[in-house]
Structures are given as structure tokens and as C-alpha cells.
Amino acid sequence: MERLSLQKPHKPPRELRVEQNERVSTELEPRSPHEQFLIDRVQRFGDDCCFLCGAHIPVGNSQRTIEHVFPKWLLHELNMWDSSVNQINGRALHYRRLTVPCCLTCNGVDLSGIESRVRSAYRDGIDAFANLDRLDLFLWLGKIYYGLVYKESLQPLSVSDQAGARLVPVAHLESIQFHHFLLQAAAGVVQWEHKSPGPASFHFFECLDSDEPEFRFDYLDDLMLPIIGIRIGKIGVVAILQDWGRSEGVRQPQIDTAKSFPLHPTQFREVYARLAYMSETSWSNQDHLISGGNGFATIMTPDPGDFAGTWDWKNFAARLAGAWEVPEGAIFDGTNGMSTIGGGGAPPNPAESMHVIFVAMFSKIGLWPYANVAPSDWTNDGTVS
Numbered sequence: 587m588e589r590l591s592l593q594k595p596h597k598p599p600r601e602l603r604v605e606q607n608e609r610v611s612t613e614l615e616p617r618s619p620h621e622q623f624l625i626d627r628v629q630r631f632g633d634d635c636c637f638l639c640g641a642h643i644p645v646g647n648s649q650r651t652i653e654h655v656f657p658k659w660l661l662h663e664l665n666m667w668d669s670s671v672n673q674i675n676g677r678a679l680h681y682r683r684l685t686v687p688c689c690l691t692c693n694g695v696d697l698s699g700i701e702s703r704v705r706s707a708y709r710d711g712i713d714a715f716a717n718l719d720r721l722d723l724f725l726w727l728g729k730i731y732y733g734l735v736y737k738e739s740l741q742p743l744s745v746s747d748q749a750g751a752r753l754v755p756v757a758h759l760e761s762i763q764f765h766h767f768l769l770q771a772a773a774g775v776v777q778w779e780h781k782s783p784g785p786a787s788f789h790f791f792e793c794l795d796s797d798e799p800e801f802r803f804d805y806l807d808d809l810m811l812p813i814i815g816i817r818i819g820k821i822g823v824v825a826i827l828q829d830w831g832r833s834e835g836v837r838q839p840q841i842d843t844a845k846s847f848p849l850h851p852t853q854f855r856e857v858y859a860r861l862a863y864m865s866e867t868s869w870s871n872q873d874h875l876i877s878g879g880n881g882f883a884t885i886m887t888p889d890p891g892d893f894a895g896t897w898d899w900k901n902f903a904a905r906l907a908g909a910w911e912v913p914e915g916a917i918f919d920g921t922n923g924m925s926t927i928g929g930g931g932a933p934p935n936p937a938e939s940m941h942v943i944f945v946a947m948f949s950k951i952g953l954w955p956y957a958n959v960a961p962s963d964w965t966n967d968g969t970v971s
């Protein structure tokens with residue numbers, strides 16, 4: 587089957603068409619939209635600069651603060667202050683040390699209001715969370731997405747070569763400069779017409795919760811597409827950060843079914859993989875019409891187009907197997923693949939608890955988070971004790 591062509595989505599638009607000040611960029615590589623419209627807010631890199639507005643805030647500067655990529659309140663709420671995450675290079679990093687440099691204004695003024703509204707919605711449950719202002723949600727999730735890449739661009743690939751290559755090259759941060767431009771909405775200097783849907787699509791899923799901290803959180807993203815999935819307690823959300831609402835009306839049997847019962851961690855990863863795969867196959871780059879200048883910009887919401895692509899299990903299997911941390915052959919036999927959710931002719935498949943092990947269809951191994959638990963350690967009823 588043919589794949590739809592996929593371009594890197596969040597490269598800067600090739601041509602910024604400017605309405606009011608009549609300047610039309612004809613350069614092959616356009617200047618950044620920051621330069622063209624925002625004057626003093628630029629995308630800068632490195633440990634001396636605010637990750638959000640670019641202000642120069644070296645260590646010792648009175649304006650310097652640190653921003654936790656996963657906010658402190660969330661780490662405390664989920665008992666994750668002492669937990670760690672494995673990075674691309676396999677090294678563990680404590681969540682509490684996942685911080686980026688941030689100036690006092692961005693941290694204490696522009697982001698803190700968003701943080702407190704998200705925190706109170708989180709405490710009120712999934713309905714309140716899903717009803718958050720779309721701008722707050724976009725900025726909160728978009729800041730985590732960008733903050734993680736920023737953090738990785740600060741860290742050396744190898745501990746023995748502190749000044750050497752970075753975990754993520756700065757070129758990657760540059761390639762997501764349009765996302766960074768959108769984040770300037772936190773300071774009110776970038777906005778879009780119309781307010782809704784805004785840059786992102788959101789998909790909410792109620793999830794099973796647990797008393798055990800390691801079960802209460804999951805985070806997934808994609809280096810090539812601006813997509814994130816985050817599961818915090820009972821709340822699961824997958825956001826496509828730059829498709830201008832295109833995917834929100836999607837009808838897909840497994841995703842529809844996933845909205846009918848609380849998801850097990852394995853199932854949340856499946857919905858993430860499905861939405862990420864569909865976003866990838868239906869992606870088309872957008873030209874953005876931007877007007878403004880003198881420190882302010884308005885983006886005209888582009889026509890998001892249809893959320894349609896070719897479903898090819900061969901390509902999807904790689905993504906799903908990656909999310910479940912198992913070999914592709916364990917979940918796809920070359921013709922048929924599997925779902926843990928149900929739908930599309932299969933009954934819904936809710937799990938009683940997070941201790942249930944979903945087993946790969948074509949191999950006797952558990953799916954993430956139990957991919958490394960040997961079958962000899964499974965209990966008779968297919969759970970881990």
C-alpha cells in the first residue's frame with residue numbers, strides 16, 4: 587500500500603505572507619517568524635537563555651529561575667519527586683531534575699496562571715480537565731513538549747564528553763521554531779483567529795488509576811511530529827499540537843471504544859499509537875498567514891483539511907510495537923494485527939486492574955508495562971502480583 591507523503595511538519599513556513607505591513611518574504615529560507623513580528627522575543631538555545639522568551643539570564647542573573655518541565659505540583663501529586671525516566675541514551679534522569687532555564691516573568695507571570703488552572707482542573711477530574719480553556723491546554727502541553735527537547739539539547743550525549751554532541755542537536759530545536767512561536771501566546775503576543783479550535787487537537791481518555799506511583803504516569807511523544815500523550819492519574823490526553831483541530835472528529839472503531847471504559851496503561855499506549863499513526867499518514871504541511879509586527883502577531887487559522895490517510899498495518903505495527911516495547915512480529919503476523927481495546931467487531935475489553943497483563947497475540951510475552959516480566963512470574967489469572 588502506498589503511504590501518503592510525509593514532510594516534517596513543523597518546519598517554519600516557507601513563505602510568510604504579511605498583510606498589514608506589506609512586507610513579503612521572498613527568501614528561500616525565511617527569517618524566523620519571531621524576527622519578523624516579535625522584535626525582542628526570539629528562539630535562543632543554551633543554558634544562559636530563557637527557554638520561552640529567549641531572555642539572556644546566565645547563572646547569577648536576578649531574573650533567572652528554573653522551570654520544571656513536568657511541573658512540581660504534578661510530581662508531588664503523583665508521588666514522582668524521586669522517580670526517574672530513561673533518556674534516549676539509556677541514562678536515568680530524575681523528573682525533579684528535568685528543568686530548563688526560565689526568566690522570572692515567563693515563570694512567575696505568564697506560565698503560573700496556566701499552571702494553577704491546570705492543577706485545579708486536574709484535581710476536579712477528567713471532565714474539568716477536558717473543559718479547560720483550549721489555550722491553557724495547548725500552552726501547558728506545548729510547554730512540556732518543547733521543554734523536553736530544550737532540556738535534551740542541553741545535555742551531552744556522552745557523560746565522558748561534557749562539551750561534545752548533545753542528546754538532541756540544536757538543529758532539531760530550530761526545526762520546531764514555529765511551535766516555539768506559537769508558545770509566545772503565553773505572553774499574549776501571539777494569537778490566532780479564530781480562538782477555537784486553535785493549533786492543537788485534543789483527545790481525552792479516562793484511565794485506570796492506582797495507589798502505586800509508578801503506575802500513575804506515562805508520557806509519550808514523537809521527534810518527527812508534534813504529538814504528545816500524557817497519562818496522569820485518571821486523566822489521559824493525546825494532543826496533536828499543530829493540526830488545527832483536524833483530528834478531533836476522527837471516528838475509528840478502537841478509539842471510539844476506548845472512550846467507553848477506563849483504560850489500562852497498555853491500552854492508553856495503543857490509543858496514542860493509533861492517533862500518532864493516523865496523524866502521520868494524514869499530515870500535510872500548512873502555510874500560515876500571519877499579520878502583525880511590532881511585537882505582536884495574529885495567525886489566521888488555516889483550513890485543517892481532512893483527517894484521512896491510508897491504514898497500512900505494516901507501517902502501523904512498527905509504531906504500536908515501539909509503544910508496547912515488544913518485537914513487531916509479536917503483535918503482527920504480516921497480515922493481521924491486534925488490539926487490546928476491542929471495537930471493529932470485537933467486544934470492548936476493559937481490564938479489572940492495572941495488574942492485568944495483556945499478552946501479545948503471536949508470542950507469549952507481555953505488552954508494556956509488562957514486556958519484561960517473564961511468563962513464569964505471571965499468576966494463574968494472567969496478572970502480576
Ligand SMILES: [Zn+2]
Binds near residue numbers: 637638690692693
Ligand atoms: Zn522568559
